[in-house]
Amino acid sequence: MDTILRTLTYQGIPIWRNVFVIRWALQIVSGLLVVLLVSWFFINVGNAIEDRDIPYGFSFLSREYQTPIGQHFLAYESSDTFLYAFFVALTNTLIVSVVGVILATILGIVVGVCRMSSNWIASKLALVYIEFFRNVPLLVHLFFWFYVVLELPPVREGYGIAQKVYINNGGLSFPWPSPNGTGPAGVWLLVVALAIVAGFVTHRRLAIRETTTGATSYSLVLGVAVTLGISGFAWLLLSVGLIGSEGEPPFGLSYPEPHGTFGRISGGLTLSGGLIALLVGLVTYTAAFIAEIVRGGVQSVARGQTEASRSVGLSAMNTLRHITFPQALRVIVPSIISQYLNLTKNSSLAGAIGYSDLTNVAKTMTQTAPAVSIFIMIMVAYLAMSLVYSVIGNLYNRHIRFTGG
16 A cells, blocks of 8 residues: 555655645545535426426427517517517617616716816715715615606607607607618628728727827827728718619618607607616716726826826826826726626616516516526526626726736
8 A cells, every 4th residue: 555655646746745736636626516516406496396396498488478568679579479578678688788888987987087186176076976876775766767757748748859859758759760771771780890890900000100100190080080981981882872772871860750649759769768767877876886996096006107297298187098097997997897797787677667678578577487497597698798798898907907008
């Protein structure tokens, strides 16, 4: 036995004393324990479901949903399947999440910068905003904004602006692009995507040249000009029929118009009161946290950086834009990703104010379909959205960490 133990060595060190071997052994044992625990959990859940005859499975996804969805950005009919209805609700949540993240980031950065301003009024107003919105529960915010919307006049007595925009307690209606056929619209959107890539490449190359040579290149202006120029030229070619045979613009404007006895508005795009209240509540609430993250990140940059930039003649705004903020991003990005995840998950409160988000629609589905299966789908959907935000944020954080912006 002693002879066998003496022969069990790695890199000349007995395996029971080799740090590398011990570390790997512990990881393997830990992994096996985790697998066993997870397997035990799901086996017990499965046995409990079978013992109590709880319905499960996903065969219901091909059945007709037969329930209306109040607000939907995709075409939807009650005769559509459960799977398509779930996708429509997921799209509603995705739109709220993406638009909310963009608006909350912009508002949070503005409020965070105002919080550090030397202007006493701007600084104190930002402080009041942050303390108020951070310390009142989000659900209370949503109810407040929702009842503000409900205080607007009814549809027949609502406000109209130039007979193109209508504001009432049903929501906000305004003109919206409508495709003139799937062919021209699809071709133009493809060209726009390529134009954005071309504009970004132009911007990056000119920015690198400006950094290398020091000569002003107006990289952002020219990048935007390339994108708009390609997109506009493609629009012109499609409109006159040089591309395709129809000879009409890819998109036209659909205008909202009141119809019927009750003045219901058709055409254009109508954002329901629930959607408006949800977006305003999520944006104002999340922006307060983002503002504090921005303030903490900027103040983490050494004061000598600001003093050096001011000594060479940079203004306070240029110092913040070119010196302080790019360095602060390394601190800001990891924390701000968490706020993006929180905003996405907090959108599940939409059911409280009547917006047809993923959770609200899925909860309605449980009346005619297996609740266990539906809530598994909800968890997977939110997990997927959160992981996408995490991956994008981590990739960007790695980029600025190694390239400096």
